[in-house]
Each structure stands twice: as C-alpha cells, then as structure tokens.
Amino acid sequence: MSLDTRLCVERSTFTLDTSLAAASGEVVAVLGPNGAGKTTALHALAGLAPLSGGHVRVAGRLWEGEGTHLPPQARSTGLVAAEHLLFPHLSARDNVAFGPRSRGTSRAAARRRADDELDRLGIGDLADRRPSALSHGQAQRVALARALATDPELLLLDEPLSALDPVSRPAVRATLAHRLRAFTGVTVLVTHDPLDALTLADRLVFVEGGRVVQEGTPQEVVARPRDRYVADVVGLNLYAGEATDGEVVQTPAGPVVTAGHEHRGPSWAAFSPAAVALYLSRPEGSPRNTWPVTVAAVELAGQTARVRCTGDLDVTAEVTATSVASLRLQPGLQAWATVKASEVRAYPA
Amino acid sequence: MTRLRARAASRLRGGVVATLLLATAVTGGCTTESRLTAGGAPQRTSTVTVLAAASLTDPLTSLARQYERAHDGVTVALSFGSSTTLAQQVAEGAPADVVAFAGTPALDQLPKDATDQGGRATIARNTMEIATPPDNPGGVRSLADLARPDLDVVLCASTVPCGKAADMVLSRAGITPHVVSREVDVKATLAKVRLGEADAAVVYHSDVVSAGDTVKGVVIPTAQNTTLDYPLVWLNTKPDTTGFAELVRGTEGRAALTRAGFLAP
C-alpha cells in the first residue's frame, strides 16, 4: 500500500475519523455531503491541518503520527482546489516551475519541466500568460500542471472541477482522466459530483459526519449502495429493512416486494428511479409495489425529469418530460408510485 | 499655541511636564476657555486675555492667580510663547487684552494703533546668563568656556529676542560656540539643559532663577552682558484689562517679578 492513513481531526461540529488506503497509481474519490469533513481530510494529508490522532504513511514513509509531524513543504504532495489559486504575479510557466524551484531544481530545468507539463495538458502555448489572461478551464489545467510538476507521491484534488462552467468542465475532466492514467502516485479526489467520481476514480469512499459509511469500486457502490446518501449520489432508491422470506423486504414503512432473493435478515432493497411509474389515480390491477405519495420537487434535465416524492416511503422517479407536462406534475400533487417487483434488487445489509 | 488657565498651568510644573506643555505651546491651536463660577450671587464674569513672553511664565501665572482670587468671576487667560510669535498673532488679529514682551523690538510688529486705546509701560529688565545641568558635566565656568568644541550648546532661534540677545553677547565676546540646536523659545532652550541633553544654554537670568535647582547658573559679567526691557502693553481700557496691568506694574507685580529673577525697570 502506498497510502495508508487514519485521520482523526477534532472539529467544532464533528470529529473526523477516516481511514484511507490506496496503492500506487490508484485514484480514490472521497464523496460526502457538504460539511462531511472532506476538505479537512485533504488538509490533514497535506499537513495543513494538524491531526489529533491517527497517522499518515506514504510510500512507506511516516509523514505524521507517533510523534512525527512533517510540515507541508516536507511532504511530497500536490494540491488542486476548486479555484485555481495560481499565483497572480507569475506567468503560467513560472507558476508550474515554482514547485521544482522550491525543491531545489535549477531555473532552466524547472522551466523545461514546466513547459513539458503544460504540453502534456495541451496548453503549452499559454506558458507566457498571466493567470488573469487565462480562462477558468485553462487556469485549472495550469493548476494541475503545477501540482504534478513536483512528481508528488500524493496528489490531492479538492473539488477540482466544481468551479468550472458546464461547457469547460467535460473537457477538463477528460484532460484530468487522461493525465491521471499516467500518474504513478496516489490521487485523493474530493468531490460531490458523482460523475467526477465515477469517471476518474478507481475506488470510492463515502464520508458522512466525519466517518466512512461505504467504500468500494464504482461498480460495487453503484450496484449496492449501503447508505441513503450513497444511493442519492448514484441515483438509486434505497431502503433498509428485514428480509423475512424470499420475495419481500419488510421496511418500517411497509413491505417492498423484490425480484426474489436468497438471504434472510437485515437487508437493503434498491431500485432505479427509471423503474418507477407515477399515476394520478390508483392504477388498475395494482402492481404489488404501490405507494401513495406527494410530489415534493421536479427537476427537468433534457428529455427526462427526476421527480422526488415523499410519503410513507420516499421515492424518486425518473419520467419523461412529456409525462411531466401531461400529468402536470408539480410540488404538492397527490399521486401513486408503482414499481414492478422484477425491478427491485435486495442484498444483505 | 495653547492657552492655559493660570491655575492649571501653575499646578503642572516640573521637568518633563513643563516641557510637554511648553512644547505644545509651539504647535497647537488657540482656544479660549470660559470659566464656570462657583457662587450663586450675581457676578461680573469676564476674561482678560494675556499674551506674554515665555520667560514671564512664572511671575505672570502667579499674578494672574492672585488677580482671579481678588476678582470673583474674572478669568485671566494666559498664553506664553516667543515674543515674535505673539506680536505676529496680535497683528493677525488674535484676541488679546494685555501683551508682555521680552525686549522692545517685538513692539514694532504690533499694529501701529495698538496702544491708541490703552497704554504701555516697562515692567522689568532681564540679563543673560549661562545655564548648565546641575552637575555641570561640561565644567562651564565662564562665557569663554562656550568656545570649547566639545560642549553642546543650545540657543534660542536667532529670530526670537532671547536668541538675538544671546547672539549679541557671544559675538561681542568673540565666541563661536558649538551650537547643536536653536530652539523656538527660551523655555524650550532651557528644557534641553534641564534634561541634560545639552551642556550649556545662554538664556535669561530670570529663567535660571525660575528653573530653581534643576539648572545651574553661570553669571555673565555686566561688561559682556546685555539688558532687555520688558514692555507691557494694554490694548484697551476695560476695567479688568487696566486692573490686571496695574497689578503687574504695582508693588505686588514688582515683587513677583523680582522673585522670578527679573531686575527692576
């Protein structure tokens, strides 16, 4: 393991206690709601926030713990935040060369390295520009180049794409994905955008209230979320309950009929929003999973809409924009939500 | 320049405090303070504004207090500075009832008609004297010692009477002292000696007397010395103006001035 850490940080509202481990070249995405302690975790790894307990070990070297505390400049990290934080008085090249220069590289070598790094990210022609003459997307690439120019063992990305506009975000995301494939250190990516996490990360770690609530590969997590927040992120309806027989999970709000399962005892039941159908009156020959709900919010995205409904069971439905219009879906509307049993998966909790 | 109520001025004496006040007198603006009277009976309330040469600070302060004691409801507002500055202020229209200068040249700077309403009289004379710190670190014994280059000497600025007088005394004796500073008035000059920053200063005899044992005086023989007349000018005939002028000119005034080291006119 190249990164091996347990981070304990006392905060006024919560205590961060998170263990992370990753192999060289791996990208770990840390996801969680705002205030979950993600940025605190990154700062603790960089040495910018002191740990109250735990340890940080990178590439076999102890950075923190057992009485050791390496200051940020003695660690081999690169940090990219949501804002590019490029030094405004330096050109793009000098920004990128700043790290190598700080670590003792000669001026000429540092500049060569900076030019290489900028070229790899496709912005070699912008080397002489000041940050104020760069677009957001360009500046964020320069920031990435700057973080990588010191060949850090640990690359820390703190919501690196969140401040970008929707047009440049996919392009920068693609650049980042491409560059990270060639990166040999460990990358820790903090984000709340599931798309970033799913496209960039080898492993996802969900943090809530300072604690890890679930971790696994993107495939595992998407298939079997074990937490409401995780389910929200990957866009699944998720309910905790008890598998009493082979086809029902008993939840506090009533039974959910599943496609059939082997296990008994504590269980999750999950289904996709696309599997949910909405009706204004109780449908004929009712499917077995039918719940009266109230529409709470409608978010239109292109040709589809996500409709969040509350009731005994909170359900998110994904319907076509056409049905939003024909059913006149709007908050406060009473409706019926149905899901075919064949669409419901159950797995042990 | 700050006007000090006579009482306040007399209370605040001694080394540093006096320096502070006197030095502020150089930079500040003018304010006239009105005085609240204590008694309930109907009283005459008036203010006599007196501008006087810095060397007159002590005797005029005590005389003002005396006058206020004798005349309930009357405030004598005092302001001390270099005679040149004061004369200019009067010429620029500063309110004043009585002015007293060190030396007569300042009289020329007063408006021509200044004494038309009132009058003028010489109230005292003064001579020059060398002042040194009490321990006399420079070992000054005579005027001739001031020629020594190792002595730090302070004088009044050549634009004010005490500076002119000092220059005259020194040039007549053919002495060029090592002057480190030309202070804006005589009290500031003396303060540098009192603080031990200078080895000697040429100031008025009266200043050496009023400084008490905070300085040591070295007498300049009459043959080498010069004498300044102190004219008192009253600019109007308001009862308290003439009243205060008479007090200064009278026996009590003479006594106060003599106590302060001035010579009789």
Added chain:
Amino acid sequence: MTDAAEPMAAEPVAAGRIRAAGGTRLGLLAPAGLAVALVALPLLALLLRADWGHVLDHLADPAVLPAIRLSLLTTTTTVVLAVVLGTPLAWLLARAQGRAAAWFRALLTVPLVLPPVVGGVALLMAWGRRGVVGGPLYEAFGVRVPFTPVAVVLAELFVAMPFYVIAVEGAMRSVDPRFEHVAATLGASPWRSFSRVALPLAVPGMAAGAALAWARALGEFGATITFAGNFAGRTQTAPLAVYVALERDPQAAVSLSLAMLVVSIVVLALLRGRWVR
C-alpha cells in the same frame, strides 16, 4: 405584463427615481462640497497670498535648500527603514492570532494618536544623552543621538512606521492564505512562501503604506523639534524652517510652504501612477 405596457410604466418610475436621486444628491453635495472647501481653501490661500515676485528670492535663502535637502534625505531614509523593518512585522501581525498580536497592534497605534511632541519627549527619554538607551551609548562610545540627523530619522520613524505597518498589515491580511498553503505543498519554505508569494501580492499595499509613511515623515514637526532640535543644515527640516521663517519673514514661510507643497505633490503623483490609486 404585456410587451407594450412595459415602456409606458417605466417612464414615470424613472422620472420619480431621478427626482429622488436629485434630492439625495443635493443632500450629499452640500456636506461633500464643504468638506472639499475645508481642505482646498487653505491650500488655495497659500497660492493666493504668496508673494510670487519674490518666491525665488525666498527660496534662494541659505536656510531653505539645506532644509529641503535634509527633509528629502531623512524622509527617504525613514521610508527605507520602515519598509525593511516594518514589512516583516506587518507580515507577522497579519498572520498572527491571539492576544500577543492584538497587544502589539495596539502598541503600534499609540504613535498614531499620540501628540508628536509627546513622542519627542519619549524619544528623549529613550535616546537622550541621559536616556534609557542613549545614556549607556553616550557613556560607552561618546555617541550623542539628539541634535543629529539620526535623531530626525528616529523621530520620523517613530511617527511614520506605524502608518506603514498598519497599512501593509491590512494589505497582507487580504492576501488569500490559501496561496501560501499551495506554496507550502509545492515545497516552499515559509520564507520562500513569504518572499515569492505573499510579498509580491502585497506590493501595491506596501507602496501605499510607504507613501503614507513618507507623507507623515515629511510633515513631522513636534517630535523633531523636541527631540532633534532645530539647527540649519543638520536638524532643521523643511517644516521647522517654515516655522522659524514665519517669525522672521512670513512671506518667506509662504514661499517655503509652496516649495513643500510642490515636492509633496510631485512625489505623490509619481507614486500614484504606479501603485497608489
């Protein structure tokens, strides 16, 4: 609302707004105009009352040139020292937290509110021949600080340094600390992070602070005359020369004041173009 109704409705609203703005503007203009007059009038009067025919004669007075030269020399030295010593202090204060920093900041503001003459007395107590530091200095090496150009610089530093530090601290405080975080992760030592990142970002603030400090030092009178005395060519700075000239020849004082006015405006104008806005 229909498309046609919009411009119709907009017109009376806009007119009302202009009327209201007119009233507000008048209410603001009167005090603002008075404020300008209070500052501009004395400066204008200086120009009006100047004896233009003799300005050059007055400036040719042997006391004038040395006074202006001394003022420029001492204020420049003061600003250089304030920048060299005050910048690190401003930086430490800007990044410091807690009680000690608050106390230091309060201590630094004292000279801002202290009457300069009091500052002069305090300087005498410290650097005088019998002062806390000046005494031993005089005993051991025979070095006398008062009545020297060094004393002038000390007096100017005493009053001007706080201006500089307070101004620069504000500028440095507004430098985003995340720049330093990034610099640290890139391997920069605290010194490198200060000198290569924070300092360049604070340069405009430093220039403004230096201009302020210079102006304050140039106008310094009370502490100088109290502590450094008044001797032409050695400790008589331009403001002291103006004061002394006022007793001898008020017109000469006006001419000298004009010269100072010109020097101040030229220096501030030079700075303005580059950094001070």
